[in-house]
Amino acid sequence: MKKIKKSGKLVVGMSADYPPLEFTKNVNGKNKYVGVDVELAKQIAKDLGVKLEIKNMDFDSLLVALETGKIDMIISGMTPTAERKKSIDFSKIYYAEKSDYFVISKTNKAKYTSTASFKGKTVGAQTGSLQYTSLKKNAAKSGIKVKGLAKISNLLMALKSGKVDAVLLGELNAKTYATNDTSLSLVKSSLSQAQMGNAVGVAKGQGDLVKAINKTINDCQKQDLFNKKYIPAAAKAMKQASSKTNNSMSKYASYFATGLGYTMIITICSITIGLALGVIFALMRLSKNKLLHAIAVCYIEFLRGTPQMVQIMFVYFGVGMLIKNMPALAAGIIAIGLNSGAYVAEDIRSGINSVAKGQTEAARSLGLSQAKTYRYVVFPQALKNIWPALGNEFITLTKDSSLVSVIGVGELMYETGLVQTATYRGVMPLFITMCIYFVVTFILTRLLNYFERRMNLTSSRA
Amino acid sequence: MNKIIEVKHLKKNYGDKEVLKDINAVIEKGKVITVIGPSGSGKSTFLRCLNLLEKPTSGQVTFEGTELTDLTEEELDQLRQKMGMVFQSFNLFPNMSVIENVKLVPMKVKGMSDQEAGDLAHELLAKVGLDDFADHSPASLSGGQQQRVAIARALAMQPDMMLFDEPTSALDPEMVGEVLKTMQDLAQTGMTMVVVTHEMGFARKVADEVWFMADGYLLEQGSPDQVFDHPQSDRAKDFLAKILEA
Ligand SMILES: Nc1ncnc2c1ncn2[C@@H]1O[C@H](COP(=O)(O)OP(=O)(O)O)[C@@H](O)[C@H]1O
Numbered sequence A: 001m002k003k004i005k006k007s008g009k010l011v012v013g014m015s016a017d018y019p020p021l022e023f024t025k026n027v028n029g030k031n032k033y034v035g036v037d038v039e040l041a042k043q044i045a046k047d048l049g050v051k052l053e054i055k056n057m058d059f060d061s062l063l064v065a066l067e068t069g070k071i072d073m074i075i076s077g078m079t080p081t082a083e084r085k086k087s088i089d090f091s092k093i094y095y096a097e098k099s100d101y102f103v104i105s106k107t108n109k110a111k112y113t114s115t116a117s118f119k120g121k122t123v124g125a126q127t128g129s130l131q132y133t134s135l136k137k138n139a140a141k142s143g144i145k146v147k148g149l150a151k152i153s154n155l156l157m158a159l160k161s162g163k164v165d166a167v168l169l170g171e172l173n174a175k176t177y178a179t180n181d182t183s184l185s186l187v188k189s190s191l192s193q194a195q196m197g198n199a200v201g202v203a204k205g206q207g208d209l210v211k212a213i214n215k216t217i218n219d220c221q222k223q224d225l226f227n228k229k230y231i232p233a234a235a236k237a238m239k240q241a242s243s244k245t246n247n248s249m250s251k252y253a254s255y256f257a258t259g260l261g262y263t264m265i266i267t268i269c270s271i272t273i274g275l276a277l278g279v280i281f282a283l284m285r286l287s288k289n290k291l292l293h294a295i296a297v298c299y300i301e302f303l304r305g306t307p308q309m310v311q312i313m314f315v316y317f318g319v320g321m322l323i324k325n326m327p328a329l330a331a332g333i334i335a336i337g338l339n340s341g342a343y344v345a346e347d348i349r350s351g352i353n354s355v356a357k358g359q360t361e362a363a364r365s366l367g368l369s370q371a372k373t374y375r376y377v378v379f380p381q382a383l384k385n386i387w388p389a390l391g392n393e394f395i396t397l398t399k400d401s402s403l404v405s406v407i408g409v410g411e412l413m414y415e416t417g418l419v420q421t422a423t424y425r426g427v428m429p430l431f432i433t434m435c436i437y438f439v440v441t442f443i444l445t446r447l448l449n450y451f452e453r454r455m456n457l458t459s460s461r462a
Numbered sequence B: 001m002n003k004i005i006e007v008k009h010l011k012k013n014y015g016d017k018e019v020l021k022d023i024n025a026v027i028e029k030g031k032v033i034t035v036i037g038p039s040g041s042g043k044s045t046f047l048r049c050l051n052l053l054e055k056p057t058s059g060q061v062t063f064e065g066t067e068l069t070d071l072t073e074e075e076l077d078q079l080r081q082k083m084g085m086v087f088q089s090f091n092l093f094p095n096m097s098v099i100e101n102v103k104l105v106p107m108k109v110k111g112m113s114d115q116e117a118g119d120l121a122h123e124l125l126a127k128v129g130l131d132d133f134a135d136h137s138p139a140s141l142s143g144g145q146q147q148r149v150a151i152a153r154a155l156a157m158q159p160d161m162m163l164f165d166e167p168t169s170a171l172d173p174e175m176v177g178e179v180l181k182t183m184q185d186l187a188q189t190g191m192t193m194v195v196v197t198h199e200m201g202f203a204r205k206v207a208d209e210v211w212f213m214a215d216g217y218l219l220e221q222g223s224p225d226q227v228f229d230h231p232q233s234d235r236a237k238d239f240l241a242k243i244l245e246a
Helices: A002-007 A036-048 A059-067 A130-137 A152-160 A171-180 A207-222 A225-242 A249-286 A290-304 A308-322 A328-353 A357-365 A370-407 A412-423 A427-459 B043-050 B073-080 B098-110 B114-127 B143-155 B173-188 B200-206 B224-229 B234-245
Strands: A009-014 A023-027 A030-034 A051-056 A088-095 A100-105 A122-126 A145-149 A166-170 A184-188 A198-203 B003-014 B017-028 B032-036 B058-063 B083-086 B161-165 B192-196 B209-214 B217-222
Touching: A002 A009, A009 A036, A009 A059, A023 A225, A023 A249, A023 A412, A030 A225, A036 A051, A036 A198, A036 A207, A036 A225, A059 A088, A059 A198, A059 A308, A088 A207, A100 A130, A100 A152, A100 A171, A122 A130, A122 A152, A130 A145, A130 A166, A145 A152, A152 A166, A152 A171, A152 A412, A166 A171, A171 A184, A171 A225, A198 A207, A207 A225, A249 A290, A249 A328, A249 A370, A249 A412, A249 A427, A290 A328, A308 A328, A308 A370, A328 A370, A357 A370, A357 B073, A357 B083, A370 A412, A370 A427, A370 B098, A412 A427, B003 B043, B017 B043, B017 B192, B017 B217, B032 B043, B032 B200, B043 B058, B043 B161, B043 B192, B083 B143, B098 B114, B098 B143, B114 B143, B143 B161, B143 B173, B173 B192, B173 B200, B192 B200, B200 B224, B209 B224, B209 B234, B217 B224, B217 B234
Parallel strands: A009 A051, A122 A145, A122 A166, B032 B192, B032 B209, B083 B161, B161 B192
Antiparallel strands: A023 A030, A088 A198, A100 A166, A100 A184, B003 B017, B003 B058, B209 B217
């Protein structure tokens, strides 16, 4: 609480793809967070007398983000389960739903009439959500196969393409989606127990903060702000967001542009880090010093042997515990740079190893020192082999930068997600993004080929 | 007697394999030594131990009064400048032109200016008959020409002696002559030379001394006539009989 007051800023984490509780809206090409939870967050910030900052991330990442101090509280339609209470504290319930609903395609209305009719079918749910847990828990009894995806928009896409037979959503969600999309229909679920409702999550041991939040919630409930103001406001925003005119991709050009900008920044910064690290680790690995060699081998093998996605999350959450307030962008760049360092090191090493041993011997026999031999004889020749490999690495990295969207960096992939939720269109934004990536990597490939040819020309004149 | 190199109890193992077993020898200044023997007998290894491209397992190599085996890398870099080496596979730097190959080390190690090194390189290339090819790339030259450039490159450091490791073995037969001729000219200038070779005619004609190696031992040392006409050891007799027959 002190920290919030001192910084004058309340950082609220949410997974803004959960209308009408929290979602995004395009206002003149700018991204805006709206929804019931956002209204509540605004009220809490107002009562605390601080500014509100919203951090959007995957639902799964919220708890870790809170525990590592990346955010001050979670307001994201989160239910205070006993499981979650182990790691964080909750305010009182501010809103409770009565039931879950299976969302199905209207054409299947006759086929699915009750929970029992989903036996042997595949039902999707948002990973980490209450509905997901309840499906999992009842899987044996109900005979329902569960498919978890991180975003509701992707789940509904899966429904439309027949990948899942139904999607289990909470009441609010189910009803709003069904209202917005007339091809959908709802079946009430009997799986879930009475709903506990949603509460605000805060890090453990912040009694004063919980008290302040509860006071705001009490005030809101006394005035019935949720039903009178917040939900209607959210519904209106949703309607605007989903209206046809707002759905056209051209309106979202600025999203893609921002995303592309960040993608380029991430790519350029991390390839720079990767090159520097690559040279260092390649030389260390080639060094006769056993310790340096061992360090380099461990580093290279470890980074090449673990998934990059895990590395990114580790840097953001793990290292972020040591360095407070490390922005997600920096964490992403560092993680990708570290990873690419390992690959670049191997490219350089194999390039150097491909230079015939006789070259080194000839140079040394003339009295050239080891360092100068590397500099004047080995390296220029190795470069010819290293260059194409580096080019590939550059292009791979451009594509892999999309992975940092998991920690909420606003690069191309992340912005695509925003457009998807804002427009309720799943495929089109993805297609546009694919085209953008392709154009970028295509231009890069041409450029690199051009330099490669030039290099071959200069070194093979007769 | 003015010795330039003295080798004492030189041994070299690769793992468990003893490649050189107790070699003792003296090379006098201005002498041309040719080293012959069956392949695998350790001739190359011996040559490479003289400028410490290979570290001897034990024993001493003394060059111009300096014991080499316990020098630092930096000190060795200094001494290697005085011992030029020419390899079987030429080892010209393919990313540089012919003249750049010759100029590189004088400029980077001796600190010569581009101009000085260029003059020196042209002079040496003229000596080996290749000044017209100064700006060509090594790959565009024939094997014999490449080897002559390699000789010029080694001479650019103005060494006190030259080591040749089977300089003609990788050449087409019609090119062997031009390289041997270049080496013969060099010998005439009084350069100290150690030449590992399979060219028996050259070994006999140009050498002051012929050394015969077998199984890691230096079995015979003597004048060409002594070694070729009156070999002492059975190994040498066998070797020469087979070689001269063929
Ligand atoms: N780097 C090395 N590692 C292991 N064995 C080697 C190495 N270099 C040479 N040898 C071995 O040492 C022996 C002598 O080789 P070498 O000196 O090249 O003989 P020669 O020049 O007389 O043909 C050969 O049996 C060869 O296989």
